[in-house]
Structures are given as structure tokens and as C-alpha cells.
Amino acid sequence: MKKLFLVSCLLGVVFAIAAWEREFPELSGPDPGRKSSETKTEIFSPGVISLPGRIEFCLALNPDGNEAFFAVRKGPGQWEIHRAECSDGAWQPSVTAPFSGVHSDLEPTFSPDGRRLFFSSNRPLADPPGADGFNLWMVERQGDGWSSPRPLPAPINGPGDQWRASQSRSGNLYYSSGGLWTCPFVAGKTGQPQQLFDPRSPQGLIGGHAFVSPEEEYLLTAWMAGPGHRGGWDIYISFRDDKGNWSPSINLGDAVNTPAGEDFPLLSPSGRELYFFRHQKTEGGGESGDIFRIDAGFLQALREKALAPGKESLVAPK
Numbered sequence: 001m002k003k004l005f006l007v008s009c010l011l012g013v014v015f016a017i018a019a020w021e022r023e024f025p026e027l028s029g030p031d032p033g034r035k036s037s038e039t040k041t042e043i044f045s046p047g048v049i050s051l052p053g054r055i056e057f058c059l060a061l062n063p064d065g066n067e068a069f070f071a072v073r074k075g076p077g078q079w080e081i082h083r084a085e086c087s088d089g090a091w092q093p094s095v096t097a098p099f100s101g102v103h104s105d106l107e108p109t110f111s112p113d114g115r116r117l118f119f120s121s122n123r124p125l126a127d128p129p130g131a132d133g134f135n136l137w138m139v140e141r142q143g144d145g146w147s148s149p150r151p152l153p154a155p156i157n158g159p160g161d162q163w164r165a166s167q168s169r170s171g172n173l174y175y176s177s178g179g180l181w182t183c184p185f186v187a188g189k190t191g192q193p194q195q196l197f198d199p200r201s202p203q204g205l206i207g208g209h210a211f212v213s214p215e216e217e218y219l220l221t222a223w224m225a226g227p228g229h230r231g232g233w234d235i236y237i238s239f240r241d242d243k244g245n246w247s248p249s250i251n252l253g254d255a256v257n258t259p260a261g262e263d264f265p266l267l268s269p270s271g272r273e274l275y276f277f278r279h280q281k282t283e284g285g286g287e288s289g290d291i292f293r294i295d296a297g298f299l300q301a302l303r304e305k306a307l308a309p310g311k312e313s314l315v316a317p318k
Contacts, residue, residue, distance in 0.1 A: 232261025
């Protein structure tokens with residue numbers, strides 16, 4: 001009986017470890033377009049995607065990691081979305097996305113299956129007539145192209161501006177509008193949005209510009225003056241426990257965050273690399289902004305810290 005009990009316990013441990021590894025697998029080898037998997041921070045595709053004198057931000061990658069969309073600033077308060085392809089391991093120069101270039105469009109994100117692309121835009125809404133500000137829109141893949149943009153329904157689009165939407169595989173949508181909100185969005189229909197809170201933040205709100213993992217194991221956000229901030233916007237991560245509660249948000253630390261300001265986090269579809277935007281002031285009062293990346297292996301240690309036995313889950317919808 002004792003031997004049977006011991007074997008059962010060992011099998012339980014093995015299955016638990018296997019499940020944990022499926023969530024955060026041991027990975028080797030770089031993502032497409034990267035020659036090494038070193039743990040240093042580097043500019044993403046310098047001279048091709050990240051250009052001198054141009055501000056690029058909010059990278060979106062398709063599930064294969066070989067198609068990218070990102071926002072480019074054209075002028076004060078003016079943005080457009082660009083598209084680029086990775087061919088033979090090298091990223092090619094970007095072009096304006098076919099659905100962008102007329103209005104101010106920014107903050108693109110793929111759905112987990114790569115069939116939809118969400119973005120924020122100030123293009124006018126037909127319902128209600130004359131509505132202005134920034135709302136969430138989407139295009140759907142049609143063959144080798146994309147559908148015409150259409151706005152997301154109310155109550156996702158509503159009073160105020162709506163920013164960066166990120167969707168889980170189950171259909172839950174996370175987006176920013178005076179804080180971070182989540183609601184189901186499946187087959188064009190939406191549920192009632194719920195706002196997310198974190199008692200450790202000064203205003204009790206989780207930061208915005210979120211990226212949620214396809215299975216909702218973790219949530220990456222950007223905060224202004226959040227706990228342990230380095231300056232400007234910092235990037236944080238929260239993990240979901242087996243009861244469905246979110247852990248308190250953890251600052252990613254000096255590996256990513258600097259006094260310059262970091263925003264718009266994205267974990268690559270492979271889980272190998274973390275991408276983010278870094279905004280910096282330059283000499284003479286100018287500014288620069290590029291997309292950076294770093295090996296994402298350090299996130300495993302943060303997960304162990306966040307979900308250690310005895311840790312209280314403080315983040316939950318209210």
C-alpha cells in the first residue's frame with residue numbers, strides 16, 4: 001500500500017511538471033529574423049523595420065512569426081500601420097497596410113489564430129453619427145488580403161478613447177479605456193466589460209496597452225509611475241493561478257525598464273522573445289522610438305515568484 005501511494009505521488013509530480021513545461025516550455029533557437037538568442041536587449045531589425053529618425057511602436061506578429069504589423073508616427077498626432085514580411089530569415093522593408101494611411105491608425109494586434117487584426121483608429125463611426133475620438137476596429141483575413149475595417153460593437157466602443165485590444169484564444173478581449181477592461185468577444189458579439197484592479201497601484205488600476213497570452217496564463221501591461229517604476233512608462237507582468245485569479249503585477253526590472261520609458265509589450269508566438277517599445281529623448285529636444293527585443297527566459301523566474309505557495313492573489317475583476 002505504501003509503495004502504491006509513493007508511486008501515485010511520483011506520478012502526480014511528473015504530470016504536474018509536464019503541465020508546467022507545456023505552459024512555459026524550454027525553448028532553444030531564435031525567432032525568425034534573429035541570428036542569436038542572447039539575453040541582451042537589442043533593436044528589432046535595425047535599418048529595415050527600426051529606422052533612424054522614425055518612431056515605430058506596438059509590434060504585432062502572426063502565429064508563424066513571419067508577418068509583422070506595427071505603427072509608425074507620421075507627424076504630431078498622426079499615425080499609420082505598416083506591414084512587413086520575413087523572407088529567408090530576414091525582415092523586408094515595410095509598406096503601409098492596405099487598410100491604413102488615410103486616418104490615424106495605430107496599436108495593431110493579432111488574434112491568436114492570426115485571422116483577425118485589431119487596431120485603434122480615429123476614423124469616423126457611422127453609429128452614432130459624427131462620433132469622434134479613437135475607437136477599436138478590426139480587419140479579417142480574406143485569402144491573401146484583408147477585409148474592409150469595421151468597428152467593434154458597443155459597449156467595447158463607447159465614451160472616451162479605446163486603445164490596444166488583445167484577445168485570448170477563448171475570445172476574451174483586453175483593452176484600455178481609462179484603465180484596463182476585459183470582456184468576451186466571440187462571433188462579433190460581446191459581453192459586459194469588467195475593469196481590472198490592482199491594490200498596489202496608486203489609483204488601484206492596472207496599467208493599459210495590455211498583451212494577454214493566448215491561454216490567459218499571463219498578462220503584460222504598461223504603467224506610468226507603477227510600483228517600482230524606473231521612469232516614464234514601465235512594463236509589468238501578472239500571472240493567473242489555477243483558480244483563475246491574477247497575481248499582483250510585477251515590474252520586469254532593469255532587464256527591460258529604463259528611465260527612457262517602455263511600452264506596448266508583446267511575447268512572440270513561440271514564447272522565446274519579448275518585444276517592446278522604448279521612447280527616448282535626444283539631444284536638442286528631439287525624440288526617438290524603436291521596437292526592442294530580449295530573450296524571454298527570465299519571465300519563468302517571475303512566474304515562480306508570483307505564484308509561490310502562500311502568495312495571495314490580489315488582482316481580480318471588480
